[in-house]
Amino acid sequence: MHAALVTPTTMNPRRLLSTRIRKSLKTCGIEAPPLVRTASKPEFGDYQADGIMAAAKSLGKNPRALAEQVRKACLLQDRQCDGVDVIESVDVAGPGFLNVRLNDEFLARHLEVDAPLVEPTVRPQTVVVDYSSPNLAKEMHVGHLRSTIIGDAAARILESLGHRVIRQNHVGDWGTQFGMLLAHLSETGGDSRVLADLEEFYRDAKSRFDSDPGFADASRAMVVSLQSGDETARARWRQFIEVSLDHCQALYERLGTSLARADVMAESAYNDGLPDVISALDGKGLLTESEGAQCVFLPELGSELPVIVRKSDGAFLYATTDLAAIRHRAGRLAADRVLYFTDSRQSLHFRQVFAVAAAAGFKPPGTTLEHMPFGNMLGTDRRPFRTREGGVVKLTDLLNEAEARAFEEVSSRSPGMGEAERRAVARAVGTGAVKYADLSKNRTSDYVFDWNRMLAFDGNTAPYLQYAYARIRSLFRRGAVEPESLEGVAHPEAPAERALAVALVRFEEVLDQVAAEGMPHLLCGYLHDLATKFTGFYEQCPILGADTGERENRLRFAQRTARTLKTGLELLGIETVDRM
């Protein structure tokens, strides 16, 4: 690992120990994963390796004896990294655990106040992240929150690790429902002002479509005009899309997501490539006609389950568009990974599309297509989430409410603060709370939407992290210390300092895991743990009143923590404030 020698600033302790113990196992003639993880209890040390027992089992050896052997090999190895010992001690425990305690000098070495928190990877990849992707026919509601902010966090984290990220907002701007909307827009005179409330506009169009056969016919005719490139239909369509995209963009900015208009790659953008997808599939001999439709049947998908790529009336479908998108992403965009953040209902769809893409050679074997599904939002009754009226909660309304509550809160807590600042704080705290409530949950499971929980400011929430950060800023203000004036390393002395140090050096390790699995809730859990460790340190170790040397050292811990919290929250798309 030469990179580690050149830049001793950041690191992934788990990976480092994993490499070492794997090597030790090899010395004992064993090829097995060491399964290193953080210690399940602080008494055990900082990290533990659980892989020895499994290895012993498959070899018919005594696990404790083998663990002892590996321990010795581990201690015989060159134990240094960047000129200091990595490991303080390795112990065999229980049926064959290996407990590792990191060396304090090593910890300090990686806790330089002003050093970068993350080191760019030596193997950067091109990663396409497909997220948000709302349907432009409707206004964005709470259901769009998950894809948008989980995908955004994943994109930022991948970037922070040095990967090349290409955001793709695969908005739905094509399909039969647009005929209905455009027909309605024509009849109301084509004045954009009627689009001020997209939700209402959609409802009106829908009810007319359902009740008025003449209007329904006009809608279908509109689809035909649109798809055949009729100029006036196109102009209306563009007008509608424009208004809808502006609405989305305004919300993205309010949410603090990094999506830009340039990241929009709408479904319609793939229209011209669709016939070619069909002929390519045909060329590979993958097409089968079934009940008038063009289908692909693959054994790995269950031979009787078709992937329909062209309807019997000649029109293309969702699957066709996604296949065209894969060609574009794997080809022109040269993606190594393509990540799809969509809800789990589309799992089968993606399994099918990915399988067809692989069979058709639409992507090189090295390119991975990964669906990162998330569960649905349920109401407190465990049924799919709806308002009392049976509708959806608009994202705008949720954020308005969050900011209003946060404004009230900050006004009562900090009455002396000017109104402009209170507004800014309310914005950071309110939207932060909403985003964190969503981000902190494992994305794969369904989750319950609850106003009060989503707008909570106590406990494991964004405001808790923001508060910890603001307290550190306050510390520096009160002590009249410029954070930039600090230099050197934070050296753990007191137990609370050491616990904080071990948490601090894990930052990159957590980011690596989030990047691999697309699970930002791991970062939330980490930041909460870090803030808790900091609070413990803050309670137990007086900072400003300490003697010069100790004071400097503790300020370094505080500063390093502030930077980690701020960076971590930024990666989640959550703002920090200097006071609140």
Next chain:
RNA sequence: GCGCCCGUAGCUCAGUUGGAUAGAGCGUUGGCCUCCGAAGCCAAAGGCCGUGCGUUCGAGUCGCACCGGGCGCGCCA
């Protein structure tokens, strides 16, 4: 009918890929502001990890069956 996901404290959720005595937050009960910010801290109570078999040194995690919930399965996206 077939398939996918899920059932963990009163509530909302973690649980690092099979490891040690299952953890947080909210809520409840009790304590802490002459002390660097109480959006905080400390402590207590709270569990047959849906149920039952099985796999093995070891199961919340893996397999099978059942119960309960969500979702998906040929021309919507």
